Every structure is written in structure tokens, then in C-alpha cells.
Amino acid sequence: MARTTTHFKRLRMQLxxxxxxxxxxxxxxxxxxxxxxxxxxxxxxxxxxxFRDDTDGKVFSSLGSLAGCRRLLRDTAxxxxxxxxxxxxxxxxxxxxxxAVDCAMIQGLAKSGSTGAIQNxxxxxxxxxxxxGRAILLRAMHGFRMLGAKYTTLExxxxxxxxxxxxxxxxxEVSRVLYRKAAVGSVVDGSERPPYVRERQVPLVG
Numbered sequence: 001m002a003r004t005t006t007h008f009k010r011l012r013m014q015l016x017x018x019x020x021x022x023x024x025x026x027x028x029x030x031x032x033x034x035x036x037x038x039x040x041x042x043x044x045x046x047x048x049x050x051f052r053d054d055t056d057g058k059v060f061s062s063l064g065s066l067a068g069c070r071r072l073l074r075d076t077a078x079x080x081x082x083x084x085x086x087x088x089x090x091x092x093x094x095x096x097x098x099x100a101v102d103c104a105m106i107q108g109l110a111k112s113g114s115t116g117a118i119q120n121x122x123x124x125x126x127x128x129x130x131x132x133g134r135a136i137l138l139r140a141m142h143g144f145r146m147l148g149a150k151y152t153t154l155e156x157x158x159x160x161x162x163x164x165x166x167x168x169x170x171x172x173e174v175s176r177v178l179y180r181k182a183a184v185g186s187v188v189d190g191s192e193r194p195p196y197v198r199e200r201q202v203p204l205v206g
Contacts, residue, residue, distance in 0.1 A: 050122025
């Protein structure tokens with residue numbers, strides 16, 4: 001009997017960086033940690049904790065294991081288009097004598113000179129609901145703008161309503177719709193198309 005493959009609907013979303021951007025403010029007790037090679041393992045640990053039990057951990061097998069997240073971070077950091085100014089951690093330390101806890105991360109690539117591509121953005125479950133996702137996205141977008149990018153793009157699983165709602169509230173609009181195969185994450189042949197009118201088609205870039 002043939003094995004059934006699960007497909008997940010994904011949305012590619014785009015935002016115009018030439019519009020005004022809010023400052024990337026964090027709640028009290030949280031702070032940004034700039035990219036450097038020494039924090040690569042910390043990124044991998046947060047990425048794994050953020051995605052291992054979520055839908056994206058099923059769409060992309062690499063996100064469901066710590067070893068896979070380590071490979072992703074290594075490949076991203078070695079990519080010719082890696083954008084350190086759009087790659088950040090957030091750590092939480094409510095008191096100076098408390099140990100800091102890493103709780104959110106984002107990585108970016110600067111593509112085609114005018115587009116900044118967000119690779120992964122995740123917040124661990126214990127720290128969701130405090131605005132960290134919005135803040136770290138803004139921090140990455142300010143980094144892309146510093147590089148001269150005019151647009152930023154990302155991809156999200158359509159059933160992740162919280163993430164889609166966040167991106168829409170920040171001004172992202174759907175530019176493409178596609179389906180990916182579960183676990184391997186490859187695009188299903190022939191599935192990619194422009195969005196429906198109700199999904200607000202925008203010009204494609206990059």
C-alpha cells in the first residue's frame with residue numbers, strides 16, 4: 001500500500017520596507033543579543049525549542065530535532081547572503097543576579113540587493129504572548145533597511161493563525177501560495193500560484 005504524504009499550505013508574505021517602521025521595543029527584562037559566531041549554538045537551541053512541537057516541526061524535519069537546527073544554523077551562517085544585522089537573539093533576565101534565558105531568535109538573508117528574506121523567527125512557548133515576535137521582526141527589518149533593502153519576505157504555514165495574524169497586523173501581504181510536503185519540506189510540483197484576490201495580491205520582488 002502506498003504511503004500517504006501530508007501536504008501543508010504555505011504563504012509567502014511580503015512587506016514594503018519603505019513605509020515607516022515602529023521601533024523594536026522589548027518588554028522590561030528582555031534584551032537583544034547581536035549575532036556573533038559564539039551565539040550560533042544558542043540560536044539552534046532556541047529554534048529547536050520554538051519549533052519542535054509546532055506545525056513547522058512537522059513540515060520541516062530539520063526543525064524537529066536539535067541536530068537539524070544546528071545544521072540549519074551552520075548553513076545559514078555560512079551562506080553568502082547571510083545578514084548578521086538581521087539575525088538576533090532575545091534573552092530574558094528580570095534581575096541582574098538571575099541567569100539570563102534565551103527565548104526568541106530570528107535569522108535573515110539579504111537577497112538580490114533589494115529584498116531581505118527572514119529565514120526563521122521563533123519564540124519558545126514559555127515566553128509567547130509578550131510581543132517578542134513583533135519586536136524581533138522589527139529588529140530584523142531595521143537591519144535589512146540599513147543594508148538598503150526595499151522589501152522583506154517570509155514564509156509561514158497557513159494554519160498557524162497566530163503567526164499569520166501577527167504578520168498581517170505588521171503590514172505583510174500574501175505574494176504567493178504553495179504547498180510543501182510534510183517532513184521533507186519540498187514544494188509540491190505545480191502547487192505554487194499567486195494569491196486569491198481576498199488574500200491581497202502584491203507585486204512580486206526578488
